[in-house]
Amino acid sequence: MNSLGGLERRIMDVLWGSDAWLTVREVANRISDSGLAYTTVMTVMNRLVGKEFLLRERTEDGRTWRYRPAAGREAYVAELMLSALSETGDRIAALGHFARSVTVEEAEALREALPPDPPGKRP
Known part of the structure; x- marks a missing residue:
């Protein structure tokens, strides 16, 4: 079982606290540290997909990914x-x-x- 690092946990807390699929931008905006780069949040979220903590799908316009937890x-x-x-x-x-x-x-x-x-x- 993979444990979560500090930023991974904060990202998962945002997603666990939402009933909706969220984009990287939406997650980044909800994390209290506004100093985090968008690309940092995106990289960590993609790693969470690889660890099977997150699911992702393309938005309707096909230009952006949106994410949700694979489990509660x-x-x-x-x-x-x-x-x-x-x-x-x-x-x-x-x-x-x-x-x-x-x-x-x-x-x-x-x-x-x-x-x-x-x-x-x-x-």
């Missing part, structure tokens, strides 16, 4: 969590530690997200 922020965070779990020698211990550190509401959300037990699997 939640899917990205879930992939980071799974990647972190793969780094440990004991996934069960890591999951147990994680489960003991969540709030009551988060624990309930985890229980609700789990699939039902298959027949005959519980003692």
Whole structure:
């Protein structure tokens, strides 16, 4: 799983915060650092396409690309969590530690997200 660098994360935050496809110019205008060059934002967005974080398509006039996230922020965070779990020698211990550190509401959300037990699997 590829992690995001600082500028990549800021670009993804802009795109995750929008329901629409955005052009490089629109993303560049929404990033707080107005000192960033358009070409810098364009280069980073093209790299994000290559890393499969972004999808792109031509605008109606065919002159410009527009972009949107390939998946939501939640899917990205879930992939980071799974990647972190793969780094440990004991996934069960890591999951147990994680489960003991969540709030009551988060624990309930985890229980609700789990699939039902298959027949005959519980003692």
